[in-house]
Amino acid sequence: MKQRKSEILPGTLNLMALRTLEALGPQHGFGIARRIEQISGDHLQMNQGTIYPALLHLEQMGWIRSKWGVSENGRRARYYSITPKGRRQLAAETEYWRRTSEIMTRFLEPSEDVL
Amino acid sequence: MTGLRVFWRRLRGLFSGSRADRELNDEIRSHIEMQIEDGLARGLTAEQARREALLRFGGVERIKEEYRDRRSLPLVETALQDLRHAVRLFRRNPAVSLVAVLTLALGIGANTAIFSVINAVVLAELPLVEPERLTVIWGKLSRVDQVEQSPEDFDVLIERSRSFEQIAATERANFNLTGAGDPVRLEAQCATANLFATLGAAPLLGRTFTEEEDRQDAHVALLDHRLWQGRFGGDAGVIGRSISLDGAPYTVIGVMPAGFEFPAPISNRADIWTPRSLATERARKAHNLLVIGRLKSGVTQQQARAELEGIAHQRAREDGQPPGDEYGVNPIPMTAQIGRQQRPALYILAGAVGFVLLIACANVASLLLALAAGRRREIALRLALGAQRGRIIRQLATESLLLASVGGGVGLLLAYWLGGTIRVYAVGQLPRAESIGIDASVLIFTMLVSMLTGLIFGLAPALSAARADLNSAIKGGGRGATGAKGQRLRGVLAVIEIAAALVLLAGAGLLIKSFRQLQQVDPGFDPNNLLGVEITLPESKYPDSRSRAAFHEQALEKISALPGIKGAAIINHPPLSGRRGISIFPIEGRPETRGVSDAPLADFRFVSPDYFGMMGIPLLQGRALLESDALNAPPVVVINRAYADLYAQGEDLTGRRVRVGEEWHTVVGVVGDVRQSGPDREAAPHVYVSYRQANTARAGLLVRTSGDPLQLAAAVRAQVLAVDREQPVYNIRAMADLLAEAMAGRRLNLALLTGFALLAVVLASAGIYGVMANMVAQRTGEIGLRLALGAKPVDVMSLVIGRGMGLALAGVAVGAAGALMLTRLMESLLFGVSAHDPATLGVAGLILMAVALAACWIPARRAMRVDPMIALRYEGR
Numbered sequence: 001m002k003q004r005k006s007e008i009l010p011g012t013l014n015l016m017a018l019r020t021l022e023a024l025g026p027q028h029g030f031g032i033a034r035r036i037e038q039i040s041g042d043h044l045q046m047n048q049g050t051i052y053p054a055l056l057h058l059e060q061m062g063w064i065r066s067k068w069g070v071s072e073n074g075r076r077a078r079y080y081s082i083t084p085k086g087r088r089q090l091a092a093e094t095e096y097w098r099r100t101s102e103i104m105t106r107f108l109e110p111s112e113d114v115l
Numbered sequence: 116m117t118g119l120r121v122f123w124r125r126l127r128g129l130f131s132g133s134r135a136d137r138e139l140n141d142e143i144r145s146h147i148e149m150q151i152e153d154g155l156a157r158g159l160t161a162e163q164a165r166r167e168a169l170l171r172f173g174g175v176e177r178i179k180e181e182y183r184d185r186r187s188l189p190l191v192e193t194a195l196q197d198l199r200h201a202v203r204l205f206r207r208n209p210a211v212s213l214v215a216v217l218t219l220a221l222g223i224g225a226n227t228a229i230f231s232v233i234n235a236v237v238l239a240e241l242p243l244v245e246p247e248r249l250t251v252i253w254g255k256l257s258r259v260d261q262v263e264q265s266p267e268d269f270d271v272l273i274e275r276s277r278s279f280e281q282i283a284a285t286e287r288a289n290f291n292l293t294g295a296g297d298p299v300r301l302e303a304q305c306a307t308a309n310l311f312a313t314l315g316a317a318p319l320l321g322r323t324f325t326e327e328e329d330r331q332d333a334h335v336a337l338l339d340h341r342l343w344q345g346r347f348g349g350d351a352g353v354i355g356r357s358i359s360l361d362g363a364p365y366t367v368i369g370v371m372p373a374g375f376e377f378p379a380p381i382s383n384r385a386d387i388w389t390p391r392s393l394a395t396e397r398a399r400k401a402h403n404l405l406v407i408g409r410l411k412s413g414v415t416q417q418q419a420r421a422e423l424e425g426i427a428h429q430r431a432r433e434d435g436q437p438p439g440d441e442y443g444v445n446p447i448p449m450t451a452q453i454g455r456q457q458r459p460a461l462y463i464l465a466g467a468v469g470f471v472l473l474i475a476c477a478n479v480a481s482l483l484l485a486l487a488a489g490r491r492r493e494i495a496l497r498l499a500l501g502a503q504r505g506r507i508i509r510q511l512a513t514e515s516l517l518l519a520s521v522g523g524g525v526g527l528l529l530a531y532w533l534g535g536t537i538r539v540y541a542v543g544q545l546p547r548a549e550s551i552g553i554d555a556s557v558l559i560f561t562m563l564v565s566m567l568t569g570l571i572f573g574l575a576p577a578l579s580a581a582r583a584d585l586n587s588a589i590k591g592g593g594r595g596a597t598g599a600k601g602q603r604l605r606g607v608l609a610v611i612e613i614a615a616a617l618v619l620l621a622g623a624g625l626l627i628k629s630f631r632q633l634q635q636v637d638p639g640f641d642p643n644n645l646l647g648v649e650i651t652l653p654e655s656k657y658p659d660s661r662s663r664a665a666f667h668e669q670a671l672e673k674i675s676a677l678p679g680i681k682g683a684a685i686i687n688h689p690p691l692s693g694r695r696g697i698s699i700f701p702i703e704g705r706p707e708t709r710g711v712s713d714a715p716l717a718d719f720r721f722v723s724p725d726y727f728g729m730m731g732i733p734l735l736q737g738r739a740l741l742e743s744d745a746l747n748a749p750p751v752v753v754i755n756r757a758y759a760d761l762y763a764q765g766e767d768l769t770g771r772r773v774r775v776g777e778e779w780h781t782v783v784g785v786v787g788d789v790r791q792s793g794p795d796r797e798a799a800p801h802v803y804v805s806y807r808q809a810n811t812a813r814a815g816l817l818v819r820t821s822g823d824p825l826q827l828a829a830a831v832r833a834q835v836l837a838v839d840r841e842q843p844v845y846n847i848r849a850m851a852d853l854l855a856e857a858m859a860g861r862r863l864n865l866a867l868l869t870g871f872a873l874l875a876v877v878l879a880s881a882g883i884y885g886v887m888a889n890m891v892a893q894r895t896g897e898i899g900l901r902l903a904l905g906a907k908p909v910d911v912m913s914l915v916i917g918r919g920m921g922l923a924l925a926g927v928a929v930g931a932a933g934a935l936m937l938t939r940l941m942e943s944l945l946f947g948v949s950a951h952d953p954a955t956l957g958v959a960g961l962i963l964m965a966v967a968l969a970a971c972w973i974p975a976r977r978a979m980r981v982d983p984m985i986a987l988r989y990e991g992r
Contacts, residue, residue: 028145028146029142029146030145030146030149030150033146034153047171047172047173047174047178048146048150048171048172048173049143049146049172049173049174049175049177049178050173050178052139052142052143052178052182053178053181053182053185056182056185056186057185059124060120060121060124060125060185061120061121062120068138071145071149073149073152075145075148075149076141076145077142077145077149078138078141078142078145
């Protein structure tokens with residue numbers, strides 16, 4: 001059975017971008033998009049361009065900030081970095097996901113108790 | 116909170132505009148190039164790498180749009196875009212835009228100006244505590260709606276009414292103020308102590324009078340703010356100061372704040388207030404009190420009215436007055452009292468400018484329709500390229516609102532100017548006229564009217580765009596479904612305009628006719644070269660009739676001796692002075708009537724013997740008063756024709772006796788009527804007594820001059836001072852001016868309504884011109900064809916004119932029907948002419964037809980001069 005590529009859940013892109021920035025430090029849009037592709041393996045179907053509206057949203061919320069700089073290859077690029085507020089938001093959302101998946105896992109496991 | 120931050124960021128995003136776009140472009144380009152590099156590094160060819168990069172990125176344009184949507188506020192962005200398009204559109208069509216803005220400015224400006232008047236006079240809050248709980252309690256007779264009450268009436272109210280928390284009374288008076296600058300005449304109100312508590316007004320300095328002072332008629336006084344500033348220099352030390360009123364010492368105990376205007380029914384100002392003791396008042400039946408009550412909380416005006424009417428009814432029964440002929444009561448809420456007489460005129464003017472605005476909207480709608488016709492291709496193309504119809508309509512709406520806003524702005528300037536002009540002429544005619552101006556309410560009104568106007572005239576082109584037929588529009592051609600329908604719509608608009616203009620013209624015509632009738636009314640005396648001054652003899656110096664008569668005699672003698680003086684006379688209440696003394700003068704031998712309407716009510720005047728002759732009042736019967744009718748001679752009286760007509764019941768009253776006060780006077784003559792309240796009010800019955808046999812402290816001196824009366828004012832004053840050095844004369848007027856002033860209110864209404872009517876006619880004629888010009892332009896091909904087929908230019912011209920006159924005729928017909936219905940509302944303003952006067956209507960109609968003919972002239976001539984060859988060549992365009 002061919003594994004269907006799942007479309008990216010709305011909102012989770014924000015989380016993934018935040019996490020990427022926290023892990024990798026300041027990064028440009030291309031770098032973040034590539035990293036997300038890599039981490040999710042081949043399971044995610046993603047148009048790289050969608051990273052940009054997401055980054056805009058993160059910046060408007062004050063969770064990341066941006067600065068123009070020069071890339072490894074000497075190319076002009078905009079670098080994004082996470083802010084303290086962003087770290088707090090990341091922690092909160094991570095916790096939320098962890099708890100949600102825990103509940104869902106428990107819920108979906110075959111249960112011993114017969115209902 | 117976060118929502119707010121995002122909003123703020125987006126708001127700022129509105130302004131970063133193109134720079135943000137460029138930066139995004141750079142970023143995306145960078146991104147794709149990096150991806151390409153990556154591809155090349157993996158061994159792809161340049162072409163493959165590029166294709167892969169684009170594929171993996173996704174739709175660039177879509178990303179850009181999504182980014183842009185998030186970056187700023189999309190709604191505002193599109194609105195700004197629409198605005199920019201609208202501005203560009205109007206810059207490309209400057210002539211149309213200018214005409215539209217001007218038309219709107221005139222319409223909106225006129226409406227705003229009239230609203231500012233209504234706002235100041237009718238709507239503005241009275242500067243009193245809870246003015247809606249105040250009531251002015253008038254008495255009522257069958258003939259007269261608002262009569263001042265007597266002390267006896269006041270007592271009954273206090274005793275029997277339960278609806279009021281406070282009831283106060285006040286009487287108008289005058290004092291000579293001496294000892295503080297030149298002697299000057301003051302307008303005063305003598306009030307019960309609770310007047311200020313009733314009105315809810317507190318003094319700025321000092322205090323108001325106490326009950327004790329009221330009871331004792333103490334000599335204390337409260338100053339009006341303007342008097343305090345003007346005469347006493349705004350000095351706070353004025354409290355406790357002694358001033359001299361009519362020669363008697365009074366102590367100033369307080370000053371009222373600025374803006375406290377005594378809310379008397381006619382814009383009576385009061386310079387000073389003194390206590391008025393009703394308890395010691397001897398003349399208990401004299402009707403000279405203004406009674407004001409403050410309702411108890413929880414009691415409505417209707418409940419109070421019902422109770423007061425009940426009390427009046429009961430009293431009338433106790434007095435034996437026959438039902439239906441009683442002395443009744445007429446309580447009017449204070450808020451309805453202000454400007455009561457002038458409201459009908461104001462509302463009519465408001466209606467008139469509403470019509471003007473309607474015409475203006477129709478004109479602008481017409482203009483925009485013509486504009487829309489020219490843009491049909493552009494709009495159809497946009498629709499075909501995928502723009503939503505809603506977007507297009509929003510664009511058109513923006514254009515309308517832009518026009519309306521600019522028109523409203525210019526209109527506001529016009530209103531400021533017009534309002535200011537009206538204010539100058541309205542002071543003295545309208546209460547609170549000084550506060551006519553642009554305030555917050557007026558601004559809000561202007562905005563609302565502008566928005567509404569924009570919606571109204573924007574509707575037509577918006578609807579026509581919504582129904583645009585894509586195919587025919589794109590294929591081109593000046594005709595098509597839209598063209599003909601547009602023509603018809605514009606024709607309808609023109610008819611409406613003409614109709615509205617006719618109504619206004621008819622209204623103005625009726626007012627003009629009324630005014631002319633009024634000017635021809637015989638006032639009953641000769642007002643030319645007549646000087647009037649007033650004097651009041653203080654009681655301290657002239658305590659009785661004899662001393663007063665002696666003064667008058669001396670003054671008259673001295674003044675008559677002056678060169679340039681043809682005669683002089685004394686009368687207690689001169690015509691047009693606004694003062695009257697009314698009482699009942701029963702005829703001897705007639706049964707004492709109980710009913711109010713039968714009682715011989717008449718105006719009472721004391722006059723010097725020369726009065727009738729000097730004033731030019733004709734003697735109709737018997738004799739006038741003589742010098743020999745002195746104090747010890749038999750008491751006599753002269754009546755006027757109105758008295759005889761009303762009360763004589765066919766008898767000849769000469770020789771009969773009439774009771775004046777306590778005495779019986781013999782009627783010795785009948786004189787002609789004088790219209791004492793102005794040309795538009797009927798002459799009242801008058802009873803004249805010689806000044807030697809009865810007189811009052813306050814009187815008017817009337818002097819007939821051979822030249823300009825005001826030139827001799829100084830000489831007259833000098834003679835009065837020669838008799839008594841301390842006697843001021845005041846209110847120096849030429850009677851002819853007073854007569855003109857009595858008509859000043861009408862003149863103002865007339866000027867305004869006529870102005871608006873003319874404006875309406877101009878706008879309507881512009882409308883007709885527009886329709887005709889458009890028609891000729893649209894049908895140039897057809898005209899060319901007709902000419903080519905042998906029609907004569909004259910035929911073409913009559914075609915155009917025929918169409919134009921057809922529209923005008925339809926407009927006049929509709930307008931006539933409208934006028935017949937609406938002019939009835941004006942009846943209270945008319946004099947001597949019926950609201951349905953056919954001559955006025957006819958003239959108005961003719962004027963409009965003539966104007967329409969003139970408006971059709973130029974387009975008709977243009978039609979005549981169409982060159983068939985050129986017209987036909989462009990036929991297929």
